[in-house]
Amino acid sequence: MNMVNRKRKTKKKKKYKGHILSLSIKNIKTMFRDRTQMLWIIGYPFILIVVFSLAFGFTAARPEYDVIVFDEDGQLPENDNEFSLLLIGIIETYLDDFIDLNTTSYTHEEAEEELKFEEIDGIIYIPNNFTEAIKNNYTAKISITTIPDPVTEGVISSIIKQIVDNIIIIHNNGTPSEIDTNRYSNTVQLTSFDYTAPAFIIAGITVCISQLALHFAEEKETGTLKRLNTTPVARRNILFSGMLSQLVVIAVQIVILILLLFLFGAYFSPEVNIFLLVLIPMLFAFTCLGFGILLASLTRSQSSAGGLAWFIILPLQFLGGVFFLIDNPVSDYIPTTYANHAMRLIMVSGVSTWEALGTDILVLLGFGLVLTILGIILFQRRTAIL
Template sequence: MSTPRTSRATPFWALSRAILRGFVRDRTAVFFAVVFPLMFLVLFGGLFSDQSVGKVDMIVVGDVSLIDDLPADADASFGATFDVTHSDDLDDAIAQVRKGDADVAVEQQGQTLVAHYTQTDPAKAGITAGALQALVDGTNLAVTGQPPTYSLDVESVEDESLDTIQYYTPGLLGWAVAMSAAFGAAATIQGWRQTKLLRRLQLAPVSTRTVVGARVSVTVSVALVQMAIFIGVGALFFGLTLTGAWWMAIPLLVVGTLCFMSIGLLAGAITKTQEGAVNAANFMVLPMAFLSGSFFPLEGAPQWLQTFSQVLPLKHLNDGMLDVMVRGEPWTAALLPMLFLAVFATVVTLIAARLFRWETT
């Protein structure tokens, strides 16, 4: 009874080995899948230039007399630095800070101002801590006129070991996987079509499911290797520390890989040459990386651009991995991005199948 199962598995593994050997031997593919994006990881890990920042988004939780009773001149200076909203729910406020929807949540415990801040933007985190300390010091002098009455307690909502590299790794990894999956699928479909391999496979005693399964398994395997390399380099050289339900990044990455494979299939379906397919995939993926926060945060971008980024699959892949790898979110935080990516992949694959032609005309 085991013989038929073995015979069915043989073409799958033979095709998978052939595809993997082709990928490894293609130095250009290996360079753009691993080395090129890794260069960006090293760049952002070693060099971080100063960035200008706008107002600090603050959530004031409950009654905070230190802020509510500021003198007029101090209140004007405070308003120039902070954009304040009020809330009575501390857990919700901290959750907003953790997700990047606010920069700091403050509460007052006796004579201590407790600030829960985020390190998503290191430059703004430094400004937040400095401005709050100046607020406390100034209030001690202006309001009491006595020795220091108020004190400041600053608490990060993320893991204490958090470093700037935490926030660059998920975005650069998402871009690397997107580029590898899209380019690989686009180049494969056009290469096989131009060499008539698709027709020969159609006539061979190999099912379409086996061919697709082999291609998908190799692409997913490459994505997992990319993930291991990125995490390894980040941990060894830049102090990367995974937090929360980081293991959910694995299934999220797999779904993301399938999503960008569908984009590669679409690029291969609408073009007539292998070079054209790769260029079309690059045209789709590279701008998406800039518009999805792979290279820099989008908080300072115009609101219309931030809204537009929500329809881009790479934005959801980046945010999902950031949530589970860095922000300490539970495993459920990856479910909505996975659903979006799966639906996007299904729709684009159906469109690609509709446009696909066996022969180049």
């Protein structure tokens, strides 16, 4: 009796296993027979490694910092400037592919303006008693002001301190130097979160790429797009309606993102221009929707649209300096770079001039227009036969 029961149980279990196997095979077949989904399945590891290698590889490598130096050492008649010249010489000779020094053409006001707009990464002030301090064995001080990025501040100040301390050791093994560092932020001390927060808004918006692609994939899957195509409505109008509705959703999302950042204590400059704070993300959203249309024209199912969207979102987030500043030739071609740059200036530095933001705005507009036009052309062609 027991034997019979055991046999029955074994038989039942085998049957159950068969079901799992059959269903798994079915799942794999349906996945691989959707060509765009297959592209995502196979392409995902590639895109992940390529993007992360480009992003983290270049972060770990030494980016070039643009720095302006004001050498006031030796300006008093009784002092010379032997060691400030040595410091500058060492940087120019041995660290020229790491720190790009400019020692001449700026006034203090001009340099601070450059720093404010993040055209340079830092300013080094060598005081008039620098050489004298080293020679007489009292503390040599250097003052450094950098952009609000904590990484930039840390890297520049530690390198300068190391060089100066080595000069001191070689000369008389005297008192170590003192580096007074500041991050440019209208006198407010910023945390790393404060500097990254504006980019969180931009990162949040990239999701609209998949939102738009999913919307049209759903219309294709359910046949409603085909149904609309039997009415006099033009395909480009269907497309614009998709973009418009997404822009409304994004506008709401932007307001929520800003409010949440405010609640979580992110720094907003007192001079922040609210209009620009919303405009730049909207312009970036326009660019993202351009990507979304391109994607929508290539995908027919929601599963492939959702997957393939990451082919675009990952590079935008990791190569455009959302989570950390990136010095990478590829990032110049990533719209996120310009959106992040503009958002940091507006939110952290309170900048709202065309001079500072014009390039970013024009680049974002350009990206948006080109992608949207390409998307419309491709969408019209690809949906001619549904």
